[in-house]
Amino acid sequence: MKKLLILSGKGGTGKTTVAAAFIDLLNAEAFADCDVDAPNLHLVAGMNTLPERWDYYGSQKAFIDPEKCIGCGVCLDNCRFEAVTLRDGICEVNEYACEGCGVCEYVCPQSAVTMRDDVSGEQLLYKDSRVFSTATLKMGRGNSGKLVTEVKKTLVNAAPDSKLAVIDGSPGVGCPVIASISGVDLVLIVAEPSLSGIHDMERILKTADILRAKAAVCVNKYDACMEKTKDIEKYCQENKVPFMGRVPFDKQASAAVNEGHSLALVDCSARAALANILKNLRLLLLEDAK
Amino acid sequence: MKLAVLSGKGGTGKTFVSVNLAAAAGSAIYIDCDVEEPNGRIFLRPENLISKTINIKQPVFDSEKCTGCRKCVAFCRFNALVYVKTKPMLFSEVCHSCGGCRLVCPSGAVSETEKPVGNVECGKSGDIRVVTGCMDLGEASGIPVIRAALAEAPDTDDLTVIDCPPGSACSVMESIQAADYCLLVAEPTAFGLHNFKMVYELVSLLHKPCGAVINKAGGKYTELDDFCCEHGVPVLLRIPYSEKLARLGASGQIAALSDSEYAEMFRSLLGDIRREAHV
Secondary structure: OEEEEEEOOOOOOOHHHHHHHHHHHHOOOEEEEOOOOOOOHHHOOOOOOOOEEEEEEEEEEEEEOOOOOOOOOHHHHHOOOOOEEEEOOEEEEOOOOOOOOOHHHHHOOOOOEEEEEEEEEEEEEEEOOOEEEEEEEOOOOOOHHHHHHHHHHHHHHHOOOOOEEEEEOOOOOOHHHHHHHOOOOEEEEEEOOOHHHHHHHHHHHHHHHHOOOOEEEEEEOHHHOHHHHHHHHHHHHHOOOOEEEEEOOOHHHHHHHHOOOOHHHOOOHHHHHHHHHHHHHHHHHHHHHO | OEEEEEOOOOOOOHHHHHHHHHHHHOOEEEEEOOOOOOOHHHHHOOEEEEEEEEEEEEEEEOOOOOOOOOHHHHHOOOOOEEEEOOEEEEOHHHOOOOOHHHHHOOOOOEEEEEEEEEEEEEEEEOOEEEEEEEEOOOOOOOHHHHHHHHOOOOOOOOEEEEEOOOOOOHHHHHHHOOOOEEEEEEOOOHHHHHHHHHHHHHHHHOOOOEEEEEEEEOOOOOHHHHHHHHOOOOEEEEEEOOHHHHHHHHOOOOHHHHOHHHHHHHHHHHHHHHHHHOO
């Protein structure tokens, strides 16, 4: 299975809009949403079935038995995450700060600490003629990278014969992004023609490079600022990053999203541009295969 | 007053609203906690920068003292240690710096060293103190850098604007922990609403008072307004989409500093926030 991942660095440049259009234009049989912090692809994926859903256990969390705790504070002194507080002579764990390392359990002289499994999110798998793997991280939880890895694994297991999978990623350059990049064949960066957009594009391209992933760039809403669009193209040329094309600003894009389907179903200039970008991406993927 | 600006969905205008509020306040502190993609400084262009490296602790293993007992490998819950041949080996990207391996080692073979994961840069932009957290590329967690950036804000009567990362995970939680008021910036689309609900759930969980700014307002989509109305979230400002704002933003200009109408708009927003937050 070839995997195409859509990233952007900066948020809101149009990752999900682009991913959803590719899925429909390709008639993709397998796709996933790895933006587990703020997933949106399910809103426009048009799946006709209800998903299979199950809990995701990210890590354990410490629990201090108030009956056994004598308030000695050894756990508090050893916790590196400021997750323990001493209140009325009893130690308490803040579940949001606790990273589940188990140090408090190890140091507690009263054996008052137990480590408990923690549901830190939910995975969903939709299956009709196509397979769609997605997940939602619980509020304020860490471990998003591990969940992203699970989402991708679930996709591969459910659609092992699919030739090309489209994966929607998350903004930023941290944990979930790093996890999403691992094992993909090509990363498409959706850039925005603004100073912030260029700055963030450079950071995500460098991150992809550190992880030795092959990356290409397209510009969304290119006509919002021609000058910055040209700067992006120049940057790509100078840094030998394959440039896949420009997508015009199209009011029909947000209209399509609000109606719950992708741009691929609307005959418009943005769709034509995306189809062309997809053609370039497939050539790039084939080039690699040789 | 500490004001956290967050959004769930990326690109809705957190940084736009944050820098404009700081500019409208005149004297303020602006802290960029979006350490993966810090962009506030692109607009504020702070000067006289002082940068501090932020380090985390990482274990080092003394091969002379290590007996190969594997206690550290068994203890590590993050699978950051692997037993290779006769010694533990560290995968530093997944190490959470919990210090557990050092605690459990019976031979005193584990010590700790500092590893840089980012930096915090402080500077001035007029009367605005600009603090920027920036995570090194290739690092997984921005939390240590976020903590260090927030520590640069003294308790003050001046406005402190905390520009948060997107999403609703641990990094956002960390950023809003100390906030007196949360401002949720959303765009009126199906994607915007879905992610707005997630951050609204997060601030409610922390019992933070909050209000909304609807950016790129004016289309046919009313579901976001309906949601705010149903849940009693006051909509403090609607900013209609304008080509002028888009142009200013793309070139890194601050609207409140280059246009008196926008200056007034953000001053009035700030007044509403202070009233809502009772500060």
